Amino acid sequence: MTTLAIVGATGAVGSVMIDIIDARESVPWSEIRLIASPRSAGRRLRVRGEEIEVVALSPEAFDGVDIAMFDVPDAVSAEWAPVAVSRGAIAVDNSGAFRMDPEVPLVVPEVNAEQAHTRPKGIVSNPNCTTLSMMAALGALHRAFGLRELVVASYQAASGAGQEGIDRLQAEISAVAGKGVGHRRGDVAEAIAAAGLPVDSPFNAPLAMNVVPFAGSLRDGGWTSEELKVRNESRKILGLPDLRVSATCVRVPVVTTHSIAVHATFANDVDVAGAHQVFAAQPSIVLVDDPESKRFPTPIDVVGEDPTYVGRVRQALDFPNTLDFFVCGDNLRKGAALNTYEIAEELVRA
Numbered sequence: 001m002t003t004l005a006i007v008g009a010t011g012a013v014g015s016v017m018i019d020i021i022d023a024r025e026s027v028p029w030s031e032i033r034l035i036a037s038p039r040s041a042g043r044r045l046r047v048r049g050e051e052i053e054v055v056a057l058s059p060e061a062f063d064g065v066d067i068a069m070f071d072v073p074d075a076v077s078a079e080w081a082p083v084a085v086s087r088g089a090i091a092v093d094n095s096g097a098f099r100m101d102p103e104v105p106l107v108v109p110e111v112n113a114e115q116a117h118t119r120p121k122g123i124v125s126n127p128n129c130t131t132l133s134m135m136a137a138l139g140a141l142h143r144a145f146g147l148r149e150l151v152v153a154s155y156q157a158a159s160g161a162g163q164e165g166i167d168r169l170q171a172e173i174s175a176v177a178g179k180g181v182g183h184r185r186g187d188v189a190e191a192i193a194a195a196g197l198p199v200d201s202p203f204n205a206p207l208a209m210n211v212v213p214f215a216g217s218l219r220d221g222g223w224t225s226e227e228l229k230v231r232n233e234s235r236k237i238l239g240l241p242d243l244r245v246s247a248t249c250v251r252v253p254v255v256t257t258h259s260i261a262v263h264a265t266f267a268n269d270v271d272v273a274g275a276h277q278v279f280a281a282q283p284s285i286v287l288v289d290d291p292e293s294k295r296f297p298t299p300i301d302v303v304g305e306d307p308t309y310v311g312r313v314r315q316a317l318d319f320p321n322t323l324d325f326f327v328c329g330d331n332l333r334k335g336a337a338l339n340t341y342e343i344a345e346e347l348v349r350a
């Protein structure tokens with residue numbers, strides 16, 4: 001008898017968690033419990049054909065729960081994951097509250113599944129979606145060639161900023177569509193303002209017909225929280241505390257699926273054929289790399305998919321032992337709900 005709880009069951013990622021559970025041929029859970037804020041309590045959601053009532057977050061909601069998957073804001077996880085643990089559950093947390101805690105493993109099952117089984121605090125963390133979108137590819141290459149340096153630029157989708165981000169992008173696109181804007185400085189912003197959208201945007205600048213080189217919040221030295229997460233989390237997951245990492249995180253007008261341009265340097269010789277072999281051997285990667293036929297991954301082809309898509313693999317012309325490539329990963333699936341669920345599956349297999 002194993003009970004799985006979804007905390008944040010009514011949110012964007014919680015809904016994808018339910019979709020993933022619905023799509024599994026079989027599940028190891030005898031009960032699935034849906035937990036959310038008191039505001040959402042009482043709603044009924046269908047999971048594997050059964051209607052389940054959402055219960056309010058409370059200490060008692062965790063009684064009898066074996067594994068609790070959390071997708072809630074950092075402060076809510078910081079308060080409630082330890083409560084779940086005190087009631088006997090293992091917490092698998094998709095917030096930033098515990099990711100860099102040395103006593104909390106940060107797990108991507110393809111890369112470091114074994115670490116999920118040593119958890120002094122009873123908590124396992126799920127990485128940020130930007131880091132996760134490239135980790136299956138980097139983990140496989142690191143095992144084969146020994147990663148030494150990483151320079152990346154992200155192309156992050158609006159849904160990384162939650163439902164508010166999706167709604168804002170859709171509203172901005174409606175505001176500019178058919179207006180012929182984009183030729184004159186300020187005309188996109190004027191069209192958005194004329195549609196009555198609030199000046200405050202989750203993206204800090206118009207996103208429709210634009211790219212915004214700022215994701216997350218400002219940190220020391222002009223870096224953003226997203227850029228520091230890429231650096232710190234990559235080091236922790238790969239077990240490379242001194243890995244040299246530089247990231248620039250950019251928001252693009254895509255609804256869902258983060259893309260990343262990766263420039264990775266290795267200890268050993270690498271070439272495109274060797275990298276292709278490594279990617280082809282990794283079940284959670286789909287290689288789409290046929291430039292002559294103009295085949296490469298793009299976010300709209302990857303949204304809703306579980307695997308990470310990899311393409312545009314090139315041997316760097318001026319940097320030894322270095323590959324450049326492009327990855328796309330659905331930030332709500334592998335980037336959030338799927339990886340969290342795969343950690344839960346790993347825990348229940350133990």
Ligand code: 2RA
Binds near residue numbers: 128156157159161226
């Ligand atoms: C973003 N990576 O895309 C964040 C979400 N966790 O905003």
